[in-house]
Amino acid sequence: MTSTQLPTARFQRLKLYYESHELAFDIAAFAGGFVFDIAMLDRIDAWSTIVQQAVYLLLIAVILLQMFFAEGEPALDAAAMPTLKRWYYEYRTPLVHFLLGTLLNLYTLFFFKSASLFVSFAFMVVLAALLVANESKQLKAQFGLSLKFALFSLCLLSFCAGIVPVFVRSIGPFVFLLSMLAACVPLAVINRRIHIHAPGRVRQARRQILLPFGLVLIGFLSLYLVRLIPPVPLSLPFIGVYHNVERGEDTYKLSHERPAWRIWDHGDQKFLAQPGDRIFVYFRIFSPARFSDQVLMRWYWKDNAGNWKLQDSIPIKIVGGRDKGFRGYGAKNNYQPGDWKLQVETTDEREIGRVYFDVTMVPEAPRNFEVDTQ
Numbered sequence: 001m002t003s004t005q006l007p008t009a010r011f012q013r014l015k016l017y018y019e020s021h022e023l024a025f026d027i028a029a030f031a032g033g034f035v036f037d038i039a040m041l042d043r044i045d046a047w048s049t050i051v052q053q054a055v056y057l058l059l060i061a062v063i064l065l066q067m068f069f070a071e072g073e074p075a076l077d078a079a080a081m082p083t084l085k086r087w088y089y090e091y092r093t094p095l096v097h098f099l100l101g102t103l104l105n106l107y108t109l110f111f112f113k114s115a116s117l118f119v120s121f122a123f124m125v126v127l128a129a130l131l132v133a134n135e136s137k138q139l140k141a142q143f144g145l146s147l148k149f150a151l152f153s154l155c156l157l158s159f160c161a162g163i164v165p166v167f168v169r170s171i172g173p174f175v176f177l178l179s180m181l182a183a184c185v186p187l188a189v190i191n192r193r194i195h196i197h198a199p200g201r202v203r204q205a206r207r208q209i210l211l212p213f214g215l216v217l218i219g220f221l222s223l224y225l226v227r228l229i230p231p232v233p234l235s236l237p238f239i240g241v242y243h244n245v246e247r248g249e250d251t252y253k254l255s256h257e258r259p260a261w262r263i264w265d266h267g268d269q270k271f272l273a274q275p276g277d278r279i280f281v282y283f284r285i286f287s288p289a290r291f292s293d294q295v296l297m298r299w300y301w302k303d304n305a306g307n308w309k310l311q312d313s314i315p316i317k318i319v320g321g322r323d324k325g326f327r328g329y330g331a332k333n334n335y336q337p338g339d340w341k342l343q344v345e346t347t348d349e350r351e352i353g354r355v356y357f358d359v360t361m362v363p364e365a366p367r368n369f370e371v372d373t374q
Contacts, residue, residue: 043286043288044110044162044163044166044232044233044288045166045233045288045289049106050163050166053103053106053159053163054159056099056102056103056155057103057152057155057156057159059095059099060096060099060100060152060155061152061186061190063092063095063096064096064145064148064149064152065190066092067092067093067145067148068145068201068204068205068208068209069198069201071145071204096148100148100151100152100155103155103158103159104151104154104155107154107155107158107159107162110158110162110230110232110233111158111230111232112230113235113237144208145208146207146208146211146212147212149208149209149212149213150212150213150215150216153183153187153212153213153216153217154216156183156186156187157179157180157183157216157217157220159183160179160180160182160183161176161179161180161183161220161229161232162232162233163179164178164179164182165179165232165233165288165291166233166288166291169288169290169291169292169293169320170291170292170293171231171233171234171293171346171348172293172346172347172348173348176224176229180217180220180221183217184217187209187210187213190205190209191205191209191210227348227349227350227351229350230350231346231350231351231352233286233287233288233291234285234286234287234295234346234352235285235286235325235352235353236283236284236285236286236325236344236352236353237284237286237324237325238266238282238283238284238325238374239266239281239282239283239284239342239344239353239354239355240254240256240265240266240267240269240281240282240283240355241256241266241267241268241269241271241279241280241281241342241355241357242254242255242256242267242268242280242281242282243255243256243257243268243271243277243278243280243369244278244280244369245280245282245329245331251373251374252282252327252329252373252374253371253372253373254267254280254282254371254372254373254374255369255370255371256268256369256370256372257272257367257368257369257370258270258370266355267282267372268357269355269356269357269358270357270358270360271357271358271359271360272360272362273335273337273359273360273361273362274362274363274364274365274367275363275364278331278332278333279331279332279335279340279357279359280329280330280331281297281329281330281331281332281342281355282327282328282329282374283327283328283329283344283353284324284325284326284327284374285318285325285326285328285344285352286320286324286325286326287318287319287320287325287326288320289320290320291318291319291320292317292318292319292320293317293318293346293347294315294316294317294318294347295315295316295318295344295345295346295347295352296313296314296315296316296344296345296346296347296349297312297313297314297315297316297330297342297343297344298310298312298313298314298342298343298344298345299311299312299313299314299330299332299340299342300340300341300342300343301335301336301338301339301340302338302339302340302341308341311332311335312332314330315347316328316330327374330342335359336359337359337360337361338358338359339356339358340356340357340358340359341354341355341356341357342354342355342357
């Protein structure tokens with residue numbers, strides 16, 4: 001075997017090995033890409049993140065439209081193509097799936113960070129299913145361009161749902177509807193261009209582009225109505241229960257008596273209440289720079305029938321921009337023993353996060369508090 005034949009032989013062996021273990025390679029690539037995206041994830045309002053998403057969406061739209069117009073046309077002779085054009089036709093589909101997978105990973109992480117898992121579990125399941133669909137050869141073959149445009153629609157709607165509040169500097173029903181309207185604009189432009197330049201493909205566009213987008217849009221609006229769309233761009237990186245919270249010049253001092261071995265608790269989630277004690281809940285909320293809005297601290301107590309009863313709802317005004325999040329707290333004077341939870345919600349009642357704790361009444365006795373600084 002000559003020296004020029006050796007690399008070719010090695011390449012063929014690698015190719016055969018890949019084809020015989022393709023499923024394992026696909027799973028490893030999917031998991032590795034997800035971990036890489038976690039490591040590289042920046043703030044949702046970072047210009048690098050915004051530009052990356054916009055460029056990916058533009059590339060996907062251009063490639064899908066080219067595939068849309070090429071569908072049904074005679075196949076081109078690959079041997080007669082220039083090298084770059086031949087590479088494009090050979091790798092355009094894997095490139096689209098890579099870009100879609102990266103964006104879906106990104107939005108899954110953003111939505112995961114922006115809500116309690118208890119509330120957003122259904123939405124996360126939908127995103128996870130679509131991530132799997134993007135990697136499924138059977139689904140790709142069965143639904144073709146329609147599936148690709150549906151995934152593109154999901155990415156476009158997710159992009160607008162996260163970015164429009166960043167620029168409006170607020171959230172709420174009006175801002176959410178505005179973000180959905182913003183996502184409709186590119187599809188309206190595409191549909192208009194097809195009507196003008198390719199009227200013979202209007203029915204095809206309705207089936208492969210507009211119908212998938214409409215179904216995804218209806219799904220988004222339905223999930224919002226039942227409060228399962230996470231309140232991006234807000235997130236709650238920290239929340240805990242304490243015996244006292246003192247605000248200093250640039251720090252908060254959090255007093256607790258949590259045993260050192262209860263490392264999974266934030267503060268006194270096993271709250272031993274002596275006479276005169278107040279319950280403090282401290283939290284940090286991330287929001288973009290120059291963001292200004294209001295959240296609600298809702299205190300719930302579980303009655304003897306096992307039902308959560310709302311005891312208090314306290315509005316807190318938040319201002320964004322701090323890297324570690326806006327810091328705030330609430331205190332409760334009147335309470336009773338039992339199971340409690342505090343939920344931090346937006347004004348349109350979408351949950352950002354929660355903390356559970358239980359209160360036990362104990363007699364007055366000496367105690368030593370540990371103090372954490374935030």
